[in-house]
Amino acid sequence: MTPVPFSLLRLRLIAANTFLEAVRQRLFLFLLLVAVGLVVSVQFFRDFNFGSSELKFVADFGFGALVFFGSILTIAATAQLFFSEIENRTALTLLAKPVWRAEFIFGKFLGVWAVVGVFCVLTTSLLMGLLWSRETALMTAHPDAFATGRLVNYGAVVVAAGLQWLKFGVLVMITLLIASFSHTNLFTVVMSFFVLVICHLQYLAREAYATGSGVVGRSLVLGLSWLFPNFQVFNVADAVGVIGGGNGEPLPVAVIGRAAVYGVVYLAVLGSLAVYSFRQREI
Numbered sequence: 001m002t003p004v005p006f007s008l009l010r011l012r013l014i015a016a017n018t019f020l021e022a023v024r025q026r027l028f029l030f031l032l033l034v035a036v037g038l039v040v041s042v043q044f045f046r047d048f049n050f051g052s053s054e055l056k057f058v059a060d061f062g063f064g065a066l067v068f069f070g071s072i073l074t075i076a077a078t079a080q081l082f083f084s085e086i087e088n089r090t091a092l093t094l095l096a097k098p099v100w101r102a103e104f105i106f107g108k109f110l111g112v113w114a115v116v117g118v119f120c121v122l123t124t125s126l127l128m129g130l131l132w133s134r135e136t137a138l139m140t141a142h143p144d145a146f147a148t149g150r151l152v153n154y155g156a157v158v159v160a161a162g163l164q165w166l167k168f169g170v171l172v173m174i175t176l177l178i179a180s181f182s183h184t185n186l187f188t189v190v191m192s193f194f195v196l197v198i199c200h201l202q203y204l205a206r207e208a209y210a211t212g213s214g215v216v217g218r219s220l221v222l223g224l225s226w227l228f229p230n231f232q233v234f235n236v237a238d239a240v241g242v243i244g245g246g247n248g249e250p251l252p253v254a255v256i257g258r259a260a261v262y263g264v265v266y267l268a269v270l271g272s273l274a275v276y277s278f279r280q281r282e283i
Contacts, residue, residue, distance in 0.1 A: 004098035004100075006100055006102065006103065007100075007103065010099055010100075010103050010107070011103045011106055011107050011110070012107075012110075013107070014094075014099075014103060014104060014107025014108065014110075014111065015106075015107045015108075015109075015110035015111040015114065016111070017107075017111070018081055018107060018108050018110070018111025018112060019111040019114045019115055021081060021084070021111075022077055022081060022111065022112065022115045023115075025080065025081075025084075030073060034065070034069050034119070034123065035122045035123065035126055041061075041130075054134060054138065055131060055134060055135055055138070055151055055152055055243050056243045058127075058130060058131055058134055059127070059131060059152070059157070059237065059242050059243055060237075062123070062124075062126075062127035062130065062131075063127075063160065063161075063164070063237055065123065066120065066123045066124070066127070066161065066164055067164060069119070069123075070116060070119055070120065070123075070164065070168050071168070071171065071196055073115070073116060073119055074112070074116050074168045074171045074172055074175070075171065075175050075189055075192040075193060075196070076189065077112050077115055077116070078108070078112045078172050078175040078176060078179070078192075079175055079179060079185050079188040079189050079192065080185065081108060081111070081112060082108055082175075082176065082179045082188075083179065083184075083185040083188070085108075086283065091104065091283055092283050095283065101275060101278050101279050102275045104278070105176060105180070105271065105274050105275050105278055106271065106275075108176060109169075109172055109173060109176060109271065112172050113165075113168070113169050113172055116165065116168045116169075116172070117165055120161055120162075120164065120165045120168070123161075124157065124158065124161040127157065127161075128154055128157055128158075131152050131154070131157070132152070132154075135150055135151065135152050151243055151244055152242065152243060153240070153242055153243075153244075153251075155251065156237075156240040156242045156251060157237075157242055159236070159240055159251060159256060160236055160237040160240055160242055163234045163236055163256070163259050163260070163263070164234060166234065166259070166260065166263040166264075167231055167234040167263060169263065169267055170229055170231075170263055170266050170267055170270065171192070171196065171199075173266070173267055173270035173271050173274060174192060174195055174196075174199075174270060175188060175192040176270075176271075176274045177270055177273055177274040177277060178191050178192055178195070180274050180277040180278040180281060181277050181280075181281060195228065196231075198224075198228050199228050199229050199230065199231040200231045200232065202224075202225055202228050202229070202230040202231070202232070203230055203232045229262070229263075229266045230262075233258070233259050233262050233263075234259050234263065236255055236256065236259060239252060239255045240252060240255065240256065
């Protein structure tokens with residue numbers, strides 16, 4: 001029997017179905033609630049006057065909300081959509097047809113990543129609107145602080161948010177990898193959040209490696225630092241000059257490129273591991 005070739009069409013159909021299923025399961029409502037919360041917070045920030053330093057506070061708040069709610073959405077959506085296919089036996093029906101397991105895994109990945117992308121676009125747009133509104137008001141109230149023009153680099157805001165979206169893609173793959181051998185939704189969610197914490201604190205392991213003295217301890221820390229991605233690589237808001245780089249300063253291409261390549265490499269490695277693990281699983 002001639003093997004069925006890998007199909008981008010089937011991959012796209014699985015991704016589209018995953019995206020629509022996420023919208024039907026009230027995940028899209030979660031995005032809207034978060035967005036409304038940020039819009040309402042505009043009135044709160046207008047009651048304060050910190051001068052130009054307020055803009056950094058607003059930007060940090062916005063990116064903090066993006067990271068916090070985006071991480072929750074990424075893990076919850078990935079685990080829920082994966083195990084809904086397993087529990088409803090639709091995955092068995094689908095894979096009984098000429099569908100590769102790689103198509104299933106990467107289709108789920110693209111569908112969830114698209115949902116998270118909508119969240120990132122919505123949140124970033126609201127953040128940029130908030131920054132523009134507050135910066136305009138501050139320029140009127142404190143013109144001396146803005147003698148050289150606007151302080152917010154809105155292009156850098158988009159770049160920083162885009163790298164966060166790439167980080168969420170890596171998190172989707174981590175969750176899919178865990179789900180590929182896990183048998184419960186709860187275990188997948190708990191382990192994914194555990195790995196998320198490790199990835200955000202991974203830079204501490206590298207610092208321990210740099211200052212440690214024991215050979216065994218240094219080797220262990222170095223191995224763990226390569227095993228888990230360092231999510232601090234994607235936090236480039238300060239490096240790209242979101243605040244203070246609004247006067248036409250060029251974006252640090254090397255920093256952006258390094259983070260992008262780092263994320264793509266981990267996506268490829270984790271995706272390959274997830275496909276391999278899922279192939280060994282009995283459905």
